[in-house]
Amino acid sequence: MIFTYMCRTCGCSFRARDFGNVERFIEPCILLLLLRGSSYGYGLMEGLEKHCGEKVDIGNLYRTLRRMEADGWVKSEWGKNKVGPDRRIYTITKNGREFLEVAALSLIRTDKLIHRFLEGFQKSKSA
């Protein structure tokens, strides 16, 4: 079945998009990847899609990395690239590692909420 929504501004109808996205889930995913070794925006994409199941918007990824640097979770420096354009190499910071711990705790809490919902949902089916 196809679900349609009403456009909030013009009233037109459009198909339902993905539901259940976790806000800024990409940030802890990035930090987890950087824990294994420093990397750069474009190079992180494959890892994000594989290990975090993200359909990554590359523009959003770059902006997120710059924001994370402003927040102090990562730091960056330009690295020379022989076979293509230079890369901005990101490295996780001590603050970033600590934030990763906190984010993991929050995600455990989120996981519990989802489980509680799914349990209630299953019960409603069996009743």
Add this chain to the structure above:
Amino acid sequence: MIFTYMCRTCGCSFRARDFGNVERFIEPCILLLLLRGSSYGYGLMEGLEKHCGEKVDIGNLYRTLRRMEADGWVKSEWGKNKVGPDRRIYTITKNGREFLEVAALSLIRTDKLIHRFLEGFQKSKSA
């Protein structure tokens, strides 16, 4: 430890807020509650806080209910209230029940992503 963020507009520092919220999680939670019986905005609050672990913003709740009605997941009508202001009573629709099924599937997918992340995170700790 207290995490601080930079304000995106003025550059000031502020404490990190909750992380890991699921987008529009309140919608399937509302539908699950309405499955048990019709209810109204103010009355749904307690159930939402108890069963869905939501810290409910009442303004957001009312706006969400109106949006869900526009989307066709619920329908409403005014009900007389002897002991206070009248209530707008919401009832789940057939479309709403079907959307609840789809939302549950999406939440299962979200749950898997979180698990994959947490597994990777645990591995990084034991290594």
Add this chain to the structure above:
DNA sequence: CCTTACTATATGATATTTACATATATGTGC
């Protein structure tokens, strides 16, 4: 009657996050 409080719905304004499009530049293969 007046004030306070709880119930009940609703909206204004703003902040935050995400999505889609586009700009710019380097190096490779043809």
Add this chain to the structure above:
DNA sequence: GCACATATATGTAAATATCATATAGTAAGG
């Protein structure tokens, strides 16, 4: 020179969340 993959970045708009405020019915206390 041209198309293509790599690489970073920003402009704009849409969607969502947050915080504050407006309005009104009823009940209790003074």
